[in-house]
Amino acid sequence: MNPASTALRLGRLAVSRSREQLMERPVRAELARHNAGAQGPHPCAVWFSQPVEHLYQVEQWLGPLERLSEQHPVLLLVNRPGSARALAALTRLPVHLARRTAEVDALLARHDVRLVFYVNNAQANFTMLRTNGQRHVHLSHGESNKSSMVSHQLRAYDFCFVAGPASRQRVLDAVWGVDADRLVEVGRPQLDHVPVVAPPVRGRRTVLYAPTWEGDSAAMAYGSVASHGVALVRSLLADPGLRVVVRPHPLTGSRSPDHARALATLRSLVEHADPAAGHRVDTAVSARQALGEAEVAISDVSAMAMDCLGLGRRVAVTRPVHPGAWIDPQGITSVLPTLDAADAGQASTLARRLLAEPPPPAEAALVARLFGDISAGAQTRRFLEAVERVLATVPAS
Numbered sequence: 306m307n308p309a310s311t312a313l314r315l316g317r318l319a320v321s322r323s324r325e326q327l328m329e330r331p332v333r334a335e336l337a338r339h340n341a342g343a344q345g346p347h348p349c350a351v352w353f354s355q356p357v358e359h360l361y362q363v364e365q366w367l368g369p370l371e372r373l374s375e376q377h378p379v380l381l382l383v384n385r386p387g388s389a390r391a392l393a394a395l396t397r398l399p400v401h402l403a404r405r406t407a408e409v410d411a412l413l414a415r416h417d418v419r420l421v422f423y424v425n426n427a428q429a430n431f432t433m434l435r436t437n438g439q440r441h442v443h444l445s446h447g448e449s450n451k452s453s454m455v456s457h458q459l460r461a462y463d464f465c466f467v468a469g470p471a472s473r474q475r476v477l478d479a480v481w482g483v484d485a486d487r488l489v490e491v492g493r494p495q496l497d498h499v500p501v502v503a504p505p506v507r508g509r510r511t512v513l514y515a516p517t518w519e520g521d522s523a524a525m526a527y528g529s530v531a532s533h534g535v536a537l538v539r540s541l542l543a544d545p546g547l548r549v550v551v552r553p554h555p556l557t558g559s560r561s562p563d564h565a566r567a568l569a570t571l572r573s574l575v576e577h578a579d580p581a582a583g584h585r586v587d588t589a590v591s592a593r594q595a596l597g598e599a600e601v602a603i604s605d606v607s608a609m610a611m612d613c614l615g616l617g618r619r620v621a622v623t624r625p626v627h628p629g630a631w632i633d634p635q636g637i638t639s640v641l642p643t644l645d646a647a648d649a650g651q652a653s654t655l656a657r658r659l660l661a662e663p664p665p666p667a668e669a670a671l672v673a674r675l676f677g678d679i680s681a682g683a684q685t686r687r688f689l690e691a692v693e694r695v696l697a698t699v700p701a702s
Contacts, residue, residue, distance in 0.1 A: 328386040329404070336393060336400055343399035347378040347416040348696060350439075354429035357387045360395075361555055362424045362446035364590045367396045368498030369688050370422075374398060376689065377696070380416060382409065384429065395590065409433060419699040420692065426458040434461055440695050447608020448472055448493060448675060452524040452631040455479035464695055466491045466688070468611075471674040475633065489691045492676045492684030496615045502597035506583035509548040512541055512656045513599035515592075515609035516623070518554040519561040523629025527606040528554070529646070531563040532626040535570050536649035537603065542578045544653040551575055552587040552595040552609070601659045603644065603652060606630075610637060614668070615676050619659035623649075640671045 351370065353363045363381070370379050380399045383389040393400040403409045409432060412418070421439045423430050424446045434441055440463045445454070448468035459465050459480055464487045467473050473488045504511065514537060519528040529537075530553065541549045551571055558565030571586070578584045587595040596612055602620045604610035613620045614637075621642040625632070632638055644655060672679065677687070 325386050328390070329402070332386040332390050333402055336389060336402055339393045340399040340401070343378075343380070345378075345416070347380040347399070348419045349373060349377050349379045349422065349692065350413070350416070350418045350420070351379065351381045351422045351424065352430065352433040353381065353383045353388060353392070353424065354385070354427050354432065355388065355425065356385055357391050358555055358559075359425070360388060360391055360590050361592070363392065364395055365446060365495050365592070366422075366424060366444060367398070369494040369685060371396065371398060372494075372685060373689060373692060377692065380412075380418075382412060382421075382433070384432070391590075406432065410436070413439065420695055423462065426453070426456050430461075440464065440699055442466060442695060448611045449606065449608040452522075457481075459483060463487065463698075464489055464691075466691055468493055469673075469675050469677045471635070475635075489694065490677055491688040491691050492679065493612065493615050494684040494688040496612060496676075496679070497682055497685045499593050499612075499616060500597040502594065504600075505598065506548050506581075509546055509582060510656075510660055511548045511550060511598050511600045513550045513552060513595055513602040513604075513613070513618075514538060514541065514652075515552040515595070515602060515604040515607070515613075516554065516557065517605040517607040517609070518556040518559065519564045520630075521560060523627060524631040526627035526630045527625050528557065528561075528564060529605050529623035529625070530557055530571065531561065531567040532646040533623050533644065533649040534567050535574070537623075537644070537652040538571050538574050540650050540652040540654075541656065542574060542582075542584065544657070547653060547656060548582055549575065549578075549584045550587055550595050550598055551585070552592060554607075555588075555590075601656050603656065606632070606636070606638065610641075611675055614641075614672050615679055619662075619664060619668075621655055621659060637671065640667050 373379055381392060382401050382403045384404050389400050389402045401412055403412055418439055421433055421441050423443050443462040443465040455475055457480055466489050469490050476483055516529045517527050520526045541547050553568055558568050575584045575586050599618055602613040602618050605623050610620050610622055621644050622638055624643045624645050626646050
């Protein structure tokens with residue numbers, strides 16, 4: 306990163322911190338009203354330390370967590386005022402602002418917290434991981450074949466809830482010293498909360514293009530917006546029988562000007578397309594609506610591709626152009642159709658083929674390896690059972 310870019314990022318960080326300081330007092334007052342009546346023990350908590358742009362990481366877990374709270378009350382501990390305010394608007398669960406170590410300790414003690422969930426591997430997680438009176442459980446914010454899924458940071462947690470056999474084996478193969486008994490398969494309970502959406506435009510089939518962001522390292526450079534996106538979306542929009550939903554990753558363009566420019570072009574293409582077709586760019590915090598609408602998906606190596614598979618959709622995966630992007634040889638690109646950047650202009654032909662053909666047996670086997678049993682409610686049940694297993698390991702206070 307050049308000095309000018311570094312200076313710009315540091316300047317933005319300073320402005321963000323100043324804004325958060327100004328927000329702190331009014332946000333605390335708002336949270337006090339939101340949390341009214343939420344007293345007493347809350348055995349389970351979620352720690353979230355990221356800015357509001359990363360809210361999608363925890364938002365996707367709100368459905369399963371609200372279900373869990375019916376058995377074991379859950380609270381959310383957030384150390385950024387903007388994120389705390391935004392999160393409180395999305396859930397009935399109590400949300401507490403915990404910006405200082407003493408606040409964290411006081412909240413854990415006041416609510417007798419016995420289990421803490423983490424939805425990412427942020428460095429600020431160590432503000433919470435230092436505590437010894439709780440069990441620390443990594444949830445992640447998606448099941449994917451990205452290199453981040455096998456981070457050595459997973460050893461910091463007491464338990465890791467993984468999606469299925471593929472994730473378990475991926476971790477055991479790549480992360481030395483992980484205890485297999487601490488990897489608990491729960492599927493993707495979020496998928497039990499995706500709505501069934503009727504086709505919104507008669508005579509058109511909905512294609513979801515769900516690219517990930519450009520990543521923060523060569524190994525994580527899976528994003529296709531700059532390499533595939535414009536030709537891909539133009540092809541889909543040109544087909545009168547298709548409706549296009551573009552669901553970019555919330556961080557797209559945050560590190561790459563090329564991705565930012567390409568995303569702006571995609572927005573313009575959709576905005577100026579046939580208004581009666583129902584095309585749209587989806588930027589909601591939650592991906593549930595877009596997932597529910599999709600009949601077929603074109604995605605990058607990402608959790609969105611996996612989620613679409615878990616919902617029974619046909620999926621094609623873009624092939625990364627960056628030579629450093631880590632590709633799991635046993636992952637989804639070894640089973641699903643792939644789309645090279647040079648062929649992005651044929652995306653509509655590919656989407657039509659996926660809509661017309663039944664999934665091959667290899668895809669059904671892949672879904673089983675990724676998620677296990679995906680029948681209605683099964684993944685939520687496994688999640689709840691896993692929480693009971695972890696809580697049973699905590700000595701009575």
